[in-house]
Amino acid sequence: MDKFIALDETKQQKILNAALKEFAENGYEQASTNRIVKEAGIGKGMLFYYFKSKKELYDYLAEYSLDFMVKRYFNLIDASEPDFIERLKQIAEVKIKAQSENRSVFDFIGTLLLAKESDLPVSIQKKYENMQKAGNAMLYEGIDLTLFRDDVDVEKAFKLIRWSMDGYQNELLHRLEGQKLAAIDFEPYWKEFYGYLDILKKSFYKEGKRER
Amino acid sequence: MDKFIALDETKQQKILNAALKEFAENGYEQASTNRIVKEAGIGKGMLFYYFKSKKELYDYLAEYSLDFMVKRYFNLIDASEPDFIERLKQIAEVKIKAQSENRSVFDFIGTLLLAKESDLPVSIQKKYENMQKAGNAMLYEGIDLTLFRDDVDVEKAFKLIRWSMDGYQNELLHRLEGQKLAAIDFEPYWKEFYGYLDILKKSFYKEGKRER
DNA sequence: TACTTCTCGACCACCCTGGTCAACTCGAAG
């Protein structure tokens, strides 16, 4: 595995991407090391020269992905914005950027929690839980509750707003399926997105508190 | 296949459920006829006595599921309710009932569209498209637009409301994972759900139009 | 009894699996 780390960046990336994609699409059991080496353009032997087993490769990917997530996504979020919708908007921007930078990492992490109570090393499980905890904190900490209408339960408003925004993002992702995210001009989609955000503010915030 | 139809209901159900579950969980290629017969409690030979190939079984399931969907779900929806949120609420009730009646059918249909441009018989593809069209009509036809606030685009409000309700339902399904749907007392969840609906009405409808 | 219809699971040829390893390349050290 130290052999792998010594490789030059581009070769590492090629192998990582091939493996992440394979695991993300097929899960651990159904993922094929043969397909990985073919996609990565290396001989079968090399994979097991770098990683002594399929499992070790998988664990390495898990750790790598979580680190990527923290470095390239979480750390770039400004958690000081007190306006809930504005904060989510900013998170969405960072997320899209990180996602087009490396889509397969996100897909892979998505499957990590599906592998229910998986036999990942405890250290990685810990890392995962911490990430979830930090993510939650970044969503709700320091939010200005006075922006919200007085006649709705704020907790529920949080959820409704999140579901709405997730809904938009999923639909968009579905609409853009197949296209290379990095090659897309997101300008019009952001406009559309902001349109929805305005409605959410009109709907869930007090009158007169809509503008910032 | 006519041999299969001649079977008594309960045996048919056992085989159907086993097959639906297997295909839903693993997709067409990865689904195993061996696991299906084991789960269904029949000998391997019988499956190919009833259906002459894996493909014929799959096509039969597709047709069966679509018919189930129409008969046990679509046809029970009252599309005359002009209040959008009330209509969605009613749809949700029917859906939950149909889903607990036969969960695997829903899961299987969910994978049908993932099998992109699959090589299903045209007749079944047609049936599927018709179902989607009818579903859309039932959502939006005859809705009373005057209920909505004047300062938001109704089309966008539609989407926001749907995303919100889908979000709740997904979260709930996720929360209840593993439990047998039919055995759950949904009372408290409906209450919670209605709570969200009230907020949606407060937020997206004109003042004074909230009650019915 | 004789004939048809059901039912089973051992069996088939084939494919793919994760992992190994003898053989080869190639640049650096002596």
Next chain:
DNA sequence: CTTCGAGTTGACCAGGGTGGTCGAGAAGTA
């Protein structure tokens, strides 16, 4: 120019799973 060892390959292995077949018997019917 030789030697060495790290890097690299893909044929190969045993094992297991695949969709589908079929001979043999069970059950039902006349």
